[in-house]
Amino acid sequence: MRLLDETVGRIVAQDPASRAAAKSRLDRLTMPHWALGRLMDLAEDLAGMTRSLRPPVERKAVVVMAGDHGVASEGVSRYPQEVTRQMVCNFVNGGAGINALARLAGARVIVIDMGVAGGLEGLAAEGKILSRRIGPGTRNIALGPAMRREDAVRCVEAGIEAALELAPEIDVFATGDMGIANTTPSSAIVAALTGAPAAEVTGRGTGIDDECLRGKIAVVEKVLEVNRPDPKDPLDVLAKVGGFEIGGIAGLILGAASLRKPVLVDGFISTAGALIACHLAPRATDYMIAAHLSVEMGHRIALRRLGKKPLLDLDLRLGEGTGAALAMPIVEGAVRVLSEVATFEEAAVSGADK
Amino acid sequence: MRLLDETVGRIVAQDPASRAAAKSRLDRLTMPHWALGRLMDLAEDLAGMTRSLRPPVERKAVVVMAGDHGVASEGVSRYPQEVTRQMVCNFVNGGAGINALARLAGARVIVIDMGVAGGLEGLAAEGKILSRRIGPGTRNIALGPAMRREDAVRCVEAGIEAALELAPEIDVFATGDMGIANTTPSSAIVAALTGAPAAEVTGRGTGIDDECLRGKIAVVEKVLEVNRPDPKDPLDVLAKVGGFEIGGIAGLILGAASLRKPVLVDGFISTAGALIACHLAPRATDYMIAAHLSVEMGHRIALRRLGKKPLLDLDLRLGEGTGAALAMPIVEGAVRVLSEVATFEEAAVSGADK
Numbered sequence: 001m002r003l004l005d006e007t008v009g010r011i012v013a014q015d016p017a018s019r020a021a022a023k024s025r026l027d028r029l030t031m032p033h034w035a036l037g038r039l040m041d042l043a044e045d046l047a048g049m050t051r052s053l054r055p056p057v058e059r060k061a062v063v064v065m066a067g068d069h070g071v072a073s074e075g076v077s078r079y080p081q082e083v084t085r086q087m088v089c090n091f092v093n094g095g096a097g098i099n100a101l102a103r104l105a106g107a108r109v110i111v112i113d114m115g116v117a118g119g120l121e122g123l124a125a126e127g128k129i130l131s132r133r134i135g136p137g138t139r140n141i142a143l144g145p146a147m148r149r150e151d152a153v154r155c156v157e158a159g160i161e162a163a164l165e166l167a168p169e170i171d172v173f174a175t176g177d178m179g180i181a182n183t184t185p186s187s188a189i190v191a192a193l194t195g196a197p198a199a200e201v202t203g204r205g206t207g208i209d210d211e212c213l214r215g216k217i218a219v220v221e222k223v224l225e226v227n228r229p230d231p232k233d234p235l236d237v238l239a240k241v242g243g244f245e246i247g248g249i250a251g252l253i254l255g256a257a258s259l260r261k262p263v264l265v266d267g268f269i270s271t272a273g274a275l276i277a278c279h280l281a282p283r284a285t286d287y288m289i290a291a292h293l294s295v296e297m298g299h300r301i302a303l304r305r306l307g308k309k310p311l312l313d314l315d316l317r318l319g320e321g322t323g324a325a326l327a328m329p330i331v332e333g334a335v336r337v338l339s340e341v342a343t344f345e346e347a348a349v350s351g352a353d354k
Numbered sequence: 355m356r357l358l359d360e361t362v363g364r365i366v367a368q369d370p371a372s373r374a375a376a377k378s379r380l381d382r383l384t385m386p387h388w389a390l391g392r393l394m395d396l397a398e399d400l401a402g403m404t405r406s407l408r409p410p411v412e413r414k415a416v417v418v419m420a421g422d423h424g425v426a427s428e429g430v431s432r433y434p435q436e437v438t439r440q441m442v443c444n445f446v447n448g449g450a451g452i453n454a455l456a457r458l459a460g461a462r463v464i465v466i467d468m469g470v471a472g473g474l475e476g477l478a479a480e481g482k483i484l485s486r487r488i489g490p491g492t493r494n495i496a497l498g499p500a501m502r503r504e505d506a507v508r509c510v511e512a513g514i515e516a517a518l519e520l521a522p523e524i525d526v527f528a529t530g531d532m533g534i535a536n537t538t539p540s541s542a543i544v545a546a547l548t549g550a551p552a553a554e555v556t557g558r559g560t561g562i563d564d565e566c567l568r569g570k571i572a573v574v575e576k577v578l579e580v581n582r583p584d585p586k587d588p589l590d591v592l593a594k595v596g597g598f599e600i601g602g603i604a605g606l607i608l609g610a611a612s613l614r615k616p617v618l619v620d621g622f623i624s625t626a627g628a629l630i631a632c633h634l635a636p637r638a639t640d641y642m643i644a645a646h647l648s649v650e651m652g653h654r655i656a657l658r659r660l661g662k663k664p665l666l667d668l669d670l671r672l673g674e675g676t677g678a679a680l681a682m683p684i685v686e687g688a689v690r691v692l693s694e695v696a697t698f699e700e701a702a703v704s705g706a707d708k
Contacts, residue, residue: 030444031451032432032560036676037649037669078386078706086703090384095696097385104683104690206386206706295391313667314684315391322390329458329683330668336458342449349440352432352560 003157004251008281010258014048022047028343032352038311042289042334049262049287054339056171057262057332060107062098062321063162063252064091064176067245068117068137070146071223072181076216078206081137084180085118091178091320092128098176098320105328107174109321112162114155114244116179132158134244141185141223145240152239152247156280159251163259172331173256174264174291175249175273176321181205183296186272187220188241190298192229193275194305201298203268205317234279242276249273254280257287262331264289264324265308267316268296275302289331292316292323357511358605362635364612368402376401382697386706392665396643396688403616403641408693410525411616411686414461416452416675417516417606418445418530420483421599422471422491424500425577426535430570432560435491438534439472445532445674446482452530452674459682461528463675466516468509468598470533486512488598495539495577499594506593506601510634513605517613526685527610528618528645529603529627530675535559537650540626541574542595544652546583547629548659555652557622559671588633596630603627608634611641616685618643618678619662621670622650629656643685646670646677 022044027033034040046055066088072081090096091111094103102109111129113120117137124131134154138146147155163173183205190201198220204213227240238247250273256263257277265274265288277284290308293299295317303310311327344351376398381387388394400409420442426435444450445465448457456463465483467474471491478485488508492500501509517527537559544555552574558567581594592601604627610617611631619628619642631638644662647653649671657664665681698705 029451030441030449031672035561035670035672036451037671039668039670039680080704083704086701087384090696090701090703093696093701095384095694095701097383097390097691097695100690100694101687103694104687207389311668314393314665316389316393317391318385318389326393326684326687330680333455333458333680336454337451340449340454340457341451342444342447347440347444347447347449349444350434350437 001153003160004153007160007254007258011281011283013283014286015051018051019044019048021053022338026338029341030344030347030349036337039334039337043338046262046334049260051260055335057335059169059171060105060328061166061170062102062107062109062174062176062325064098064109064111064178064321065114065245065248066111066116066178067114067243069179069181069185069243070138070140071142071184073140074142074219076184076219077181078208079180081117081180084116084178085120087178088116088120088129092123096320097318097322098325101322101325105325107325107328112248114158114248138243141188141227141241142219143226145227146185146242147239149235149239152235155244155247156251159248160255163252163255167259172262172264173252174321174324175252175266175270176324177245177249177269177319179243179245182243182269184216184219185241185243185246186269187298188223189237189272189275190302191220191224192231192237192241193279194301196301198224201301203297234276238276246273250276253277253288254284257284262289263287264291264327266291266321266324267294267319268299269319271299271302274306278306291327355507357514358507361514361608361612365635365637367637368640369405372405373398373402375407376692380692383695384698384701384703390691393688393691397692400616400688403614405614409689411689413523413525414459414682415520415524416456416461416463416528416530416679418452418463418465418532418675419468419599419602420465420470420532421468421597423533423535423539423597424492424494425496425538427494428496428573430538430573431535432562433534435471435534438470438532439474441532442470442474442483446477450674451672451676452679455676455679459679461679461682466602468512468602492597495542495581495595496573497580499581500539500596501593503589503593506589506596509598509601510605513602514609517606517609521613526616526618527606528675528678529606529620529624530678531599531603531623531673533597533599536597536623538570538573539595539597539600540623541652542577543591543626543629544656545574545578546585546591546595547633548655550655552578555655557651588630592630600627604630607631607642608638611638616643617641618645618681620645620675620678621648621673622653623673625653625656628660632660645681
């Protein structure tokens with residue numbers, strides 16, 4: 001708990017002076033005022049996060065947190081639980097969506113086993129993944145809490161540690177997730193922390209049909225009834241209705257924020273982790289960049305609570321950090337605009353009328 | 355006119371067999387079905403355009419067409435006409451928004467003088483820009499036609515020639531524009547070809563205030579009344595209410611389509627050019643990718659007419675090809691997904707239930 005408390009204590013707001021200096025330069029670039037819109041807003045944010053007019057963004061990592069979920073036995077996913085483990089192997093072999101998109105973005109993919117059923121000791125021993133296992137998957141949250149409170153702290157602290165360890169070689173973090181059935185705990189977290197009804201935050205996940213969706217909504221309702229997570233206590237929410245990888249994502253975000261580094265938040269599961277982070281340390285939102293708006297219906301509600309507008313809206317619903325990887329060039333574009341575009345004076349271009 | 359007719363004659367639909375082969379692979383990738391949404395739609399399109407399951411997209415160029423507009427004297431822009439020429443110098447010196455974003459995307463920037471007031475002979479002689487000058491700017495379309503019909507043909511053919519000349523070394527084209535006051539002819543083109551009223555397709559351009567916007571709408575209405583462009587004759591529309599660079603953009607798109615190469619269409623001015631191209635050769639739309647939705651209010655109406663959904667929506671309103679450059683990584687991402695992600699069989703991952 002000490003690492004978590006210390007990390008939360010180190011998270012401070014964006015720097016107003018750096019934001020103002022960036023705005024002053026952006027105001028004078030050779031283009032109609034603020035003509036690159038949200039790219040310029042993002043440049044101002046990045047300056048505020050990093051305290052720099054040349055925010056470093058070149059060294060990028062997508063941290064994919066993997067974990068299993070006891071609630072998979074309630075039939076909330078179209079895939080068997082073994083797919084979590086198989087997909088971790090796919091990540092290691094470079095064959096998954098996140099591998100293709102991270103290669104394009106020039107980002108490293110770092111996979112952390114937060115608690116995959118069946119174990120991945122071989123890959124961890126070979127150094128192909130990091131092991132921060134809390135257990136062999138959460139318990140079934142339709143019957144009781146996912147994990148003990150101390151395990152929730154351990155998840156979050158594992159994410160913080162990952163950020164601290166990677167920090168010397170990473171400028172921009174991105175969150176990713178893998179875990180069969182993990183839209184169900186994410187829906188429960190978003191419902192618990194926003195007060196939205198289960199039916200408004202529960203979607204089709206891997207592509208379940210209408211009947212299965214009705215069942216999934218009933219499961220989320222039951223999860224909330226059985227566990228009664230305390231919305232004022234984010235660790236209680238994580239412990240009762242969360243997941244190991246979701247706690248890891250929350251921790252990664254807190255770690256990045258404490259280091260004053262930007263963190264691209266991927267889709268619905270990542271945003272559930274971001275909500276936990278935001279309730280632990282509201283200022284952490286200053287370092288979050290919402291990468292995209294997912295198809296998963298609760299995502300919009302969760303982003304609204306964070307006060308974030310997503311950069312992309314491409315009907316993605318894969319997770320793994322794929323939306324975050326796709327948004328990385330936009331982050332780099334924002335920095336290029338701030339640092340490479342000439343001002344009216346520099347380029348001897350006539351300004352606008354008053 | 356012969357080059358234009360021949361080019362239009364060579365434009366054929368996307369290849370259904372290549373689309374089907376791409377879809378078949380995308381259907382089996384290790385992810386929930388079509389979980390990368392519009393990225394997968396785009397991959398299917400790119401396969402259909404290029405007749406390949408590994409669509410080449412590495413060698414990219416933003417072709418920035420520059421031209422001046424007599425209608426600038428009506429007070430429709432916040433900037434003096436000399437800015438067109440100054441910005442071309444800024445492009446050549448690498449200091450503009452498009453330079454920064456094209457560098458990030460790994461794209462060449464090719465500037466073509468279609469008719470900038472004052473001339474740019476020095477830069478053309480040094481080989482820093484291409485010169486395809488039709489004249490020293492269009493005439494004031496509030497008083498009569500922009501150019502002669504044969505000049506409209508010359509504009510479009512200059513764009514086609516640019517595509518043909520660049521084709522051996524370019525896989526993906528992107529359109530860009532520079533021309534003070536060029537949202538006004540673009541609004542007139544969109545109004546003429548879609549039938550939308552001037553007030554619905556005329557926006558703030560460089561950032562004019564309410565009073566100036568009312569005046570600009572009145573100018574567009576007058577332009578349409580004075581010239582009465584024939585909506586069934588896209589060359590008549592271009593000649594009467596268009597611009598040299600807008601015709602060049604239409605030609606570049608037709609050239610790319612005739613070569614079966616994708617072309618990223620930037621913002622409002624580029625989309626006005628794309629509308630001209632679509633009315634000359636409806637199948638050209640098969641090769642267009644709408645890069646982004648601009649703030650400029652007529653853009654949505656023009657995109658709807660083209661049947662295109664933009665990839666990005668970031669409140670951009672700069673032109674120059676900046677939105678197209680920002681969208682290039684998404685195009686490359688689509689290809690990576692198609693060509694690099696493993697199928698369920700390849701990765702030995704369990705499939706979904708039926």
